[in-house]
Amino acid sequence: MMLLLLCIGWVFASAGVAMLPMRRQYVPGVALLIAAPVLIVAIGMQMGWIYAALGLAAFVSMFRNPLRYIAARLRGEHPEIPQ
Template identity: 55%
Template sequence: MSLPLIMGCLWVIAATITAMLPMKQQMVPGMTLLVLAPVLLLWIGLAHGLLWVALGLFAFVSMFRRPLIYFARRVLGLSVEVPAELQK
């Protein structure tokens, strides 16, 4: 197995562990994973081709759909709801 795929597997394990954390403790590791995902997908794509990027992108969007929707709504200037657990 190649290094990009091993790193992808570790990213998935880290994302799973992050999802098990309480909501307030998910922010920093979740944002880190969100930022690292495109770099990792590009690395996998360069090493293995577009099919693996497509599969990885599908998994990424599935796992991070709510944060991606939140950021898309903010960029488009639409109203956003912050979960009650994160409100101060």
């Protein structure tokens, strides 16, 4: 039950952060980006790998642009950040 409440809280927090102006999204967005894999692993341990895979797909879908940015930085590129 606690895992479900944490996941619901994460979803509401991410929806709230998405409504912020772009310049104010960075700090809470990074916190959500770090918290998501922890929740996905917990889902996998409690519910099974299928539910963890679905959570991972949702996570990648929601954070596709920040993940692309991180991947580009790891490759040594310097992508443009929106204003």
